[in-house]
Amino acid sequence: MHDLDEKAKLAKDKKAAIGPDIDLSTFDSAPTPHPYMEDLNALSQEDKDRIIQAGVDATEKGRSGTYIQMDTAVLHSHSLQEGLEVIPIKKALKDYPWVKDYYWKLASVDADKYTSRAQTDLQDGYVIRALPGAKVIYPVQACLYLDKENIAQYVHNLIIAEEGAELHVITGCATAPHLNRGLHVGISEFFVKKNAKLSFTMIHYWAPEMMVRPRSVGVVEEGGLFLNNYICMKPVKSLQMYPTTYLKGKGAVSRFYSLLVGSPGTEMDVGGRILLQAEDARAEIIARAISNGGTIISRGDLVGEVPGIKAHLECRGLLLKGGVIHAIPELRGTVDGVEMSHEAAVGKIAQDEILYLMSRGLSEDEATSTIVRGFLSVDIPGLPPQLKAEIDRTVERSNKEMM
Numbered sequence: 001m002h003d004l005d006e007k008a009k010l011a012k013d014k015k016a017a018i019g020p021d022i023d024l025s026t027f028d029s030a031p032t033p034h035p036y037m038e039d040l041n042a043l044s045q046e047d048k049d050r051i052i053q054a055g056v057d058a059t060e061k062g063r064s065g066t067y068i069q070m071d072t073a074v075l076h077s078h079s080l081q082e083g084l085e086v087i088p089i090k091k092a093l094k095d096y097p098w099v100k101d102y103y104w105k106l107a108s109v110d111a112d113k114y115t116s117r118a119q120t121d122l123q124d125g126y127v128i129r130a131l132p133g134a135k136v137i138y139p140v141q142a143c144l145y146l147d148k149e150n151i152a153q154y155v156h157n158l159i160i161a162e163e164g165a166e167l168h169v170i171t172g173c174a175t176a177p178h179l180n181r182g183l184h185v186g187i188s189e190f191f192v193k194k195n196a197k198l199s200f201t202m203i204h205y206w207a208p209e210m211m212v213r214p215r216s217v218g219v220v221e222e223g224g225l226f227l228n229n230y231i232c233m234k235p236v237k238s239l240q241m242y243p244t245t246y247l248k249g250k251g252a253v254s255r256f257y258s259l260l261v262g263s264p265g266t267e268m269d270v271g272g273r274i275l276l277q278a279e280d281a282r283a284e285i286i287a288r289a290i291s292n293g294g295t296i297i298s299r300g301d302l303v304g305e306v307p308g309i310k311a312h313l314e315c316r317g318l319l320l321k322g323g324v325i326h327a328i329p330e331l332r333g334t335v336d337g338v339e340m341s342h343e344a345a346v347g348k349i350a351q352d353e354i355l356y357l358m359s360r361g362l363s364e365d366e367a368t369s370t371i372v373r374g375f376l377s378v379d380i381p382g383l384p385p386q387l388k389a390e391i392d393r394t395v396e397r398s399n400k401e402m403m
Helices: 045-052 089-095 097-101 113-120 351-359 364-376 385-402
Strands: 065-070 073-079 084-088 126-130 135-146 152-161 166-175 181-192 197-205 209-220 225-232 238-241 244-247 253-262 267-270 273-276 282-291 295-304 310-319 324-333 339-347
Touching: 045 135, 045 166, 065 084, 065 126, 073 084, 084 089, 084 135, 089 097, 089 126, 089 152, 113 152, 113 181, 113 209, 126 135, 126 166, 135 152, 135 181, 152 166, 152 197, 166 181, 181 197, 181 225, 209 225, 209 253, 225 267, 244 253, 244 282, 253 267, 253 295, 273 282, 282 295, 282 324, 282 364, 295 310, 295 339, 310 324, 310 364, 324 339, 351 364
Parallel strands: 065 135, 126 152, 135 166, 152 181, 166 197, 181 209, 197 225, 209 238, 209 244, 225 253, 238 267, 244 273, 253 282, 267 295, 273 295, 282 310, 295 324, 310 339
Antiparallel strands: 065 073, 084 126
């Protein structure tokens, strides 16, 4: 019942195959055992300090559930709230027949070599599901952590908000401080049922030589809301992602927000596409990108397929210390009666803004920091306070390091 037609399949979408090619044979994908932890206090202080930078708190304070995977092994997985399921995907596929109704139903195994390898070499991943009518206000946290040098991590995730449910997820992908090189391939499929609400916030904290290839597809039914937030402000060798969402039901809404910082040696090709396929559907893609000497390609594609839809795309880039920002906004209306708009801008900090703040008593560095913080402050409606606070902390930490 969840299958999309062949036209909608990611396998048929050539835009899924952008970014530099990676030789997968140069990474080690052999199983790496780590003991299961009933108590996350057993994590080393070094690991705790690292994952908190990606929004994952080992104390589980203000969280409704936790999933942590280290390399290829599940470290911890449980739910703290009734109406919420948090299950490793291998266990779910084995023990729960309903999972097969969602597994590989939106993304396609043959989209590219990364999706194919995620199928043949699946290590694990998670199923996070809010049952019908459940209100999971406190965020569920998930962490995909790399500890072994030069490892390849292949995971598949299912995130499901059943009819009338509310679900908030914060997922932190991170590497141990000693790790320099590795590969992460993550398949994520999102299902937002009738009148459900799902927010998914992904914070990446990678190493300088990491290669990262997320692949994700979502579908939103009648009256559903899907917020997809992405934050990457740390160095990464190569990051390429192009999440796609289909608004299939009347009044369905999706919003993508991304905050990117490109450091020297970093190449990011980050985009998002939303197809509005039902009456009164609404969509928004908002991107903020700062280059400190790296290369950022920021893509956005909105497709209006029925009359009466509304959509807006906004991409703004700031060249702080050189580098390249390439904004590629796209709008496609295929019928009469669509309402779509976009704006894009790339530039540098205006000197008069700095001088004004300096006249108010700030130093030049303080003035620059204030402007950058304001640039990265994007209001994301619909987030619970706990999740908004986590995003604000991430932006503040990154801002201090940039300055």
